[in-house]
Amino acid sequence: MDSTKTERFNKGWDKLKEIDGEAGTSVIESLKDISPDLGVYIIEYGFGDVYSRNILDNRTKEIAVVAALTAMGNAEPQLKVHINAALNVGVTSEEISEIMILMSLYSGFPSALNGTFALKEVLKERESEK
Amino acid sequence: MDSTKTERFNKGWDKLKEIDGEAGTSVIESLKDISPDLGVYIIEYGFGDVYSRNILDNRTKEIAVVAALTAMGNAEPQLKVHINAALNVGVTSEEISEIMILMSLYSGFPSALNGTFALKEVLKERESEK
Amino acid sequence: MDSTKTERFNKGWDKLKEIDGEAGTSVIESLKDISPDLGVYIIEYGFGDVYSRNILDNRTKEIAVVAALTAMGNAEPQLKVHINAALNVGVTSEEISEIMILMSLYSGFPSALNGTFALKEVLKERESEK
Amino acid sequence: MDSTKTERFNKGWDKLKEIDGEAGTSVIESLKDISPDLGVYIIEYGFGDVYSRNILDNRTKEIAVVAALTAMGNAEPQLKVHINAALNVGVTSEEISEIMILMSLYSGFPSALNGTFALKEVLKERESEK
Amino acid sequence: MDSTKTERFNKGWDKLKEIDGEAGTSVIESLKDISPDLGVYIIEYGFGDVYSRNILDNRTKEIAVVAALTAMGNAEPQLKVHINAALNVGVTSEEISEIMILMSLYSGFPSALNGTFALKEVLKERESEK
Amino acid sequence: MDSTKTERFNKGWDKLKEIDGEAGTSVIESLKDISPDLGVYIIEYGFGDVYSRNILDNRTKEIAVVAALTAMGNAEPQLKVHINAALNVGVTSEEISEIMILMSLYSGFPSALNGTFALKEVLKERESEK
Numbered sequence: 001m002d003s004t005k006t007e008r009f010n011k012g013w014d015k016l017k018e019i020d021g022e023a024g025t026s027v028i029e030s031l032k033d034i035s036p037d038l039g040v041y042i043i044e045y046g047f048g049d050v051y052s053r054n055i056l057d058n059r060t061k062e063i064a065v066v067a068a069l070t071a072m073g074n075a076e077p078q079l080k081v082h083i084n085a086a087l088n089v090g091v092t093s094e095e096i097s098e099i100m101i102l103m104s105l106y107s108g109f110p111s112a113l114n115g116t117f118a119l120k121e122v123l124k125e126r127e128s129e130k
Numbered sequence: 131m132d133s134t135k136t137e138r139f140n141k142g143w144d145k146l147k148e149i150d151g152e153a154g155t156s157v158i159e160s161l162k163d164i165s166p167d168l169g170v171y172i173i174e175y176g177f178g179d180v181y182s183r184n185i186l187d188n189r190t191k192e193i194a195v196v197a198a199l200t201a202m203g204n205a206e207p208q209l210k211v212h213i214n215a216a217l218n219v220g221v222t223s224e225e226i227s228e229i230m231i232l233m234s235l236y237s238g239f240p241s242a243l244n245g246t247f248a249l250k251e252v253l254k255e256r257e258s259e260k
Numbered sequence: 261m262d263s264t265k266t267e268r269f270n271k272g273w274d275k276l277k278e279i280d281g282e283a284g285t286s287v288i289e290s291l292k293d294i295s296p297d298l299g300v301y302i303i304e305y306g307f308g309d310v311y312s313r314n315i316l317d318n319r320t321k322e323i324a325v326v327a328a329l330t331a332m333g334n335a336e337p338q339l340k341v342h343i344n345a346a347l348n349v350g351v352t353s354e355e356i357s358e359i360m361i362l363m364s365l366y367s368g369f370p371s372a373l374n375g376t377f378a379l380k381e382v383l384k385e386r387e388s389e390k
Numbered sequence: 391m392d393s394t395k396t397e398r399f400n401k402g403w404d405k406l407k408e409i410d411g412e413a414g415t416s417v418i419e420s421l422k423d424i425s426p427d428l429g430v431y432i433i434e435y436g437f438g439d440v441y442s443r444n445i446l447d448n449r450t451k452e453i454a455v456v457a458a459l460t461a462m463g464n465a466e467p468q469l470k471v472h473i474n475a476a477l478n479v480g481v482t483s484e485e486i487s488e489i490m491i492l493m494s495l496y497s498g499f500p501s502a503l504n505g506t507f508a509l510k511e512v513l514k515e516r517e518s519e520k
Numbered sequence: 521m522d523s524t525k526t527e528r529f530n531k532g533w534d535k536l537k538e539i540d541g542e543a544g545t546s547v548i549e550s551l552k553d554i555s556p557d558l559g560v561y562i563i564e565y566g567f568g569d570v571y572s573r574n575i576l577d578n579r580t581k582e583i584a585v586v587a588a589l590t591a592m593g594n595a596e597p598q599l600k601v602h603i604n605a606a607l608n609v610g611v612t613s614e615e616i617s618e619i620m621i622l623m624s625l626y627s628g629f630p631s632a633l634n635g636t637f638a639l640k641e642v643l644k645e646r647e648s649e650k
Numbered sequence: 651m652d653s654t655k656t657e658r659f660n661k662g663w664d665k666l667k668e669i670d671g672e673a674g675t676s677v678i679e680s681l682k683d684i685s686p687d688l689g690v691y692i693i694e695y696g697f698g699d700v701y702s703r704n705i706l707d708n709r710t711k712e713i714a715v716v717a718a719l720t721a722m723g724n725a726e727p728q729l730k731v732h733i734n735a736a737l738n739v740g741v742t743s744e745e746i747s748e749i750m751i752l753m754s755l756y757s758g759f760p761s762a763l764n765g766t767f768a769l770k771e772v773l774k775e776r777e778s779e780k
Contacts (some may be wrong), residue, residue, distance in 0.1 A: 357685040358443065
């Protein structure tokens with residue numbers, strides 16, 4: 001992988017900071033000593049390619065991602081990053097807990113409960129960082 | 131279970147027809163000889179309680195559900211019902227395939243591909259029913 | 261949602277206390293400040309409707325739920341609540357570890373091991389609460 | 391693997407026939423030209439070791455397995471084999487659809503619906519074989 | 521997305537043809553009228569970036585992918601594409617059924633069985649195409 | 651279950667020690683007071699039968715298992731045991747993080763990230779035990 005940053009990388013890095021803020025950049029940082037290329041791919045493909053697309057707005061994207069990660073139920077750290085991202089782009093905490101209630105229909109109450117408790121922790125963390 | 135329809139049932143039935151249309155009512159119909167109570171619960175809890183909530187609009191709900199079912203990857207018939215529902219409430223097919231692209235990041239390309247092919251089938255079925 | 265408790269709520273609340281005991285009511289309690297309606301739905305639909313049905317007895321219900329949550333492998337807090345519930349309604353710890361052995365065939369040894377260790381923790385917690 | 395059948399194999403084969411009947415033996419048969427050892431392991435470990443244990447009775451085992459496979463939602467052929475097995479050992483079809491209703495709480499309505507439709511197909515197949 | 525093919529696209533396209541052969545290119549083809557960009561991402565990110573990496577050889581990559589898709593159990597079309605790919609890069613059918621036996625330990629016998637039957641179908645298709 | 655160890659048990663125990671080392675034997679040890687038979691089955695079926703097969707070498711087996719557990723995303727303790735096992739049988743940490751990058755395509759970036767962080771923890775633990 002070239003050490004020179006690609007245009008996709010730069011576009012992706014800006015998008016990552018816009019949406020995920022510090023929670024996102026610190027994930028990339030923590031990859032540096034173990035799998036830097038995975039971090040590059042997340043930035044280039046995840047944010048430079050996919051998140052930079054304009055058909056869905058940021059709010060809609062994060063609603064879809066929070067729903068999916070809640071339903072999958074096996075990616076709690078990433079769910080918390082995206083609950084943060086959702087709040088960052090203007091989804092309210094009331095809307096997020098509404099997504100969790102909706103998920104009770106599709107992936108069951110355990111996923112809805114664990115998603116709701118993840119939201120509760122994120123809100124507490126954001127409160128304490130103020 | 132009482133044979134008299136509850137208020138929640140009537141509200142749910144109307145909501146089911148509004149969102150899922152015939153695809154939804156035919157699911158309930160096919161439950162009649164095997165598990166009618168499951169159908170009642172889908173209508174009462176799923177639609178009378180949850181879908182009747184007003185914090186998220188129908189478009190947002192269906193975007194969340196299509197994302198979740200695509201990511202779960204093990205509920206193809208229900209994914210197709212909800213792709214139909216999404217189209218019914220004004221989500222465009224371009225937006226739906228955009229959700230699938232977004233899911234490639236969270237649940238991988240197989241889920242994105244199978245979701246996209248489900249969309250393709252639904253569009254073809256809707257075309258042939260015109 | 262009405263502040264007046266429905267009949268389904270009252271029936272569900274009694275059933276929740278009968279089966280899950282304190283582990284169940286404390287889950288509902290912890291939802292109060294973040295998503296009280298999710299708690300209401302768990303009580304009304306989960307316990308007022310579904311758990312109040314009489315075709316399967318409590319023992320059989322909890323055996324089915326412990327098996328399912330072990331196999332899913334992504335809902336450890338809820339698995340522990342239901343291991344407690346199973347013990348409360350007369351399933352023995354020997355029978356529960358037997359379910360985990362059976363699950364090794366269907367969802368693999370990791371799920372059987374994680375289920376067995378959840379049982380071990382629950383037994384230790386119950387011992388220390390005596 | 392020895393061509394001489396082990397005692398575990400013989401015990402397992404009898405147990406497989408007792409519980410799964412023809413649906414079970416035909417699975418083993420269909421493995422013969424592609425992976426006969428997988429068939430041997432299913433018989434020896436699955437049935438000779440695990441299903442031959444006596445702490446849970448056959449009814450309880452099949453209730454647990456049907457619940458788990460319904461919740462997992464990604465093993466339809468095996469779910470149908472075990473719905474058959476459950477019926478063979480005295481679980482009623484009413485009890486099986488009750489398990490599916492219970493699963494709506496833990497793995498969502500899509501899994502409950504797909505499980506219920508699998509039951510419906512199995513009942514139809516058994517009816518036509520009479 | 522530019523209509524001019526990127527260098528990553530060209531590298532990815534060659535890699536896709538090398539590994540997946542016609543099964544791979546026909547997936548891309550079938551995306552053309554519904555989500556061409558998803559096809560471009562599979563080629564650019566999947567094959568141009570990831571599969572072009574040289575730390576694991578093709579054989580090792582396909583062994584890992586066949587194991588993962590078998591264990592996930594919810595992506596049968598993609599499992600069949602990668603069983604084909606594994607055979608194309610020199611993994612024997614005996615080694616593939618050995619992976620399925622190994623998966624019985626981690627994701628259970630249903631996943632091992634469904635993986636083995638997918639292998640059986642792929643072998644039959646390849647035989648009939650000779 | 652006989653208290654006399656079977657030949658399969660002894661063969662399995664040696665294989666378990668060879669591959670998993672202390673991480674493996676301590677799992678069996680921790681089962682002793684809760685489900686000793688599950689430990690016996692892991693040794694007899696898992697290691698005495700399956701891991702003792704010679705068609706795939708140890709390196710290939712562990713690559714397949716690490717890929718599968720990463721993709722499943724719901725068995726972190728077992729993933730860490732098998733990352734250790736992979737390192738024990740000669741898979742390099744660079745190759746393991748390569749498997750995680752590959753998994754980003756099939757089970758998404760959250761699974762690839764969580765797998766990579768599990769690797770990072772295992773490497774730190776092994777470093778501190780030197």
